[in-house]
Amino acid sequence: MTFLLILIYFSFISLGLPDSLLGAVWPVMHHDFGVPVAFGGYVGMTTSFLTVISSLMAQKFHKWFGTGKTIAISTTLTALAIIGYSIVPSYWMLFPLAIVLGLGGGAIDSALNNYVALHYKASHMSFLHCCWGVGCTLGPLILSYTMTDSTWRTGYRIIAVIQIVLAMIQYASIPMWKGRDEGGAGEEENETFKPTVKANTKVLALLSFFFYCAFETSCILWFATFFVNVLGTSEQIGAAASSAFFIGITAGRLVSGFVSEKIGVKNMVYISAVIAAVCSAVVFLSWNVYLSFAAAVLVGFGCGPIYPSMIHRTPRRYGSKLSPKIIGQQMACAYVGSTLFPPLLGNIAVFTGFKIVPLVGIVFMGLVFVCTIIIERSKIN
Numbered sequence: 001m002t003f004l005l006i007l008i009y010f011s012f013i014s015l016g017l018p019d020s021l022l023g024a025v026w027p028v029m030h031h032d033f034g035v036p037v038a039f040g041g042y043v044g045m046t047t048s049f050l051t052v053i054s055s056l057m058a059q060k061f062h063k064w065f066g067t068g069k070t071i072a073i074s075t076t077l078t079a080l081a082i083i084g085y086s087i088v089p090s091y092w093m094l095f096p097l098a099i100v101l102g103l104g105g106g107a108i109d110s111a112l113n114n115y116v117a118l119h120y121k122a123s124h125m126s127f128l129h130c131c132w133g134v135g136c137t138l139g140p141l142i143l144s145y146t147m148t149d150s151t152w153r154t155g156y157r158i159i160a161v162i163q164i165v166l167a168m169i170q171y172a173s174i175p176m177w178k179g180r181d182e183g184g185a186g187e188e189e190n191e192t193f194k195p196t197v198k199a200n201t202k203v204l205a206l207l208s209f210f211f212y213c214a215f216e217t218s219c220i221l222w223f224a225t226f227f228v229n230v231l232g233t234s235e236q237i238g239a240a241a242s243s244a245f246f247i248g249i250t251a252g253r254l255v256s257g258f259v260s261e262k263i264g265v266k267n268m269v270y271i272s273a274v275i276a277a278v279c280s281a282v283v284f285l286s287w288n289v290y291l292s293f294a295a296a297v298l299v300g301f302g303c304g305p306i307y308p309s310m311i312h313r314t315p316r317r318y319g320s321k322l323s324p325k326i327i328g329q330q331m332a333c334a335y336v337g338s339t340l341f342p343p344l345l346g347n348i349a350v351f352t353g354f355k356i357v358p359l360v361g362i363v364f365m366g367l368v369f370v371c372t373i374i375i376e377r378s379k380i381n
Contacts, residue, residue, distance in 0.1 A: 005124065007173055008112055009131045011071055014166050015108050016135020017159050018078055018101060021085075025143055025152040033091035041343075043094050048339040050102025051109070055335065058110035058328025068177030070111040072170035077104030079163035086156035106335070110328045113311045117327065118193070118320055122265045125308040126257035133250040195319040198378040202318065202326060204371040205310070206333040211364040211371075212306050213334040214341035218360060219245050219303075221342045223296060226354045231289050241293055245300040252304020260309065266376055268309045273369040275302030280361030299361060306368065307334070317375065
C-alpha cells in the first residue's frame with residue numbers, strides 16, 4: 001500500500017469527522033446560543049448547499065490545483081471552520097463558518113473519489129467509504145469524551161487540531177501527486193479510460209445518486225421514528241434500529257471491498273440494490289419487531305456498496321477526461337437528495353404515516369437498479 005493511498009484513507013476519516021458533529025452536539029449547542037432546537041437544520045442546510053456548489057466546481061479545482069493541492073487547501077478550510085465553531089459567541093456567526101465547511105468538504109469528497117476511481121481497484125473505493133464511516137463515528141465519541149469534564153468547544157478544538165496536522169501532511173505530500181492525476185507510477189490502475197456508454201445516460205447516473213442518497217439519509221433520519229410510531233417500540237429500540245442501519249452500511253462496504261473485484265462492480269450494484277429493496281419490503285410488510293430490526297440491518301448492508309461502486313464505475317463509463325466533472329455533478333446530486341428529500345418525506349409521513357419510509361426504499365432502490373441496467377446496456381457502437 002503506497003503512502004498516498006494511506007494518506008487518502010486518513011483524509012476520508014478526516015472528511016467524516018465534521019459530518020456528524022453538529023447533530024451530536026446541537027442538543028447542547030442550541031441552549032448555549034439561546035435559539036430553538038429547530039434552528040440547527042438551517043446551519044446544516046447551509047453546509048449542504050455549499051457542498052453542492054463545491055462539488056459542481058470539482059472539475060475547475062482539479063484543473064487549477066490538481067488533487068494534492070485541492071485536498072490540502074480543503075482540509076485547511078474545514079480546520080478553520082471547526083476552529084471557528086469552537087469560539088463563536090452567537091448562533092448567527094455559525095453561518096459563514098458553515099459556508100467554509102461546505103466548500104472544503106465538497107472539494108475533498110469529489111477530488112478523492114475521482115482520484116481513487118481512476119487509479120485504484122473497486123475494493124479500495126469501498127474501504128475508502130468505510131473510513132468515512134470511521135470518521136463519522138469518531139467525531140461524536142471525541143465530543144462525548146470532552147463534554148464529560150469540559151464543553152463541546154473543547155471537542156471541536158481537538159478535532160480542529162487533527163485536521164490541521166493532516167493538512168500539514170497533505171501540503172508536504174503535494175510534490176508526490178505530480179504526474180499522477182492522469183495516471184502514473186505506483187498506482188494499481190494507471191490506464192486512461194475511454195467512454196464505453198452513451199453520454200446521454202449521464203442524467204440517469206445523476207438520478208441514481210439522488211435516489212440512493214435520498215433513501216439512505218431518510219433511513220438514518222426516520223428509521224427510529226418508524227419503529228416507534230409504526231411498530232410501537234420504545235425510543236431506545238428505535239434509536240438502536242437507526243444505529244443498526246448505519247452499522248449495516250459500514251459492514252456492507254467492508255464486505256464489498258473483499259468481493260467486488262470477484263463478482264464485478266456493476267454486478268455489485270445490481271445485487272446490493274436487490275438486497276436493499278427486498279429487505280425494505282420485509283420492513284414494510286412485517287409487524288414483528290425482531291424481524292423488522294434484522295431487515296433494517298440488511299437494508300443498510302445492501303445500501304452500503306452502492307455509492308462507492310457507482311463512483312468507481314464513472315470513469316469506466318464516461319472516460320477519464322470527463323470523470324472529474326461528472327463525479328462532481330454526482331456528488332452534488334447526492335447532497336441534493338440527502339438535503340431535500342428527508343424533510344419532504346417527513347412532512348408527507350405526517351399525513352400518510354411513517355409506514356411510507358420502507359416503501360420509499362422499494363421504489364428508489366428499484367429505480368437505481370433500472371437506471372443502472374439502462375446505462376450499462378447503452379454501449380457505444
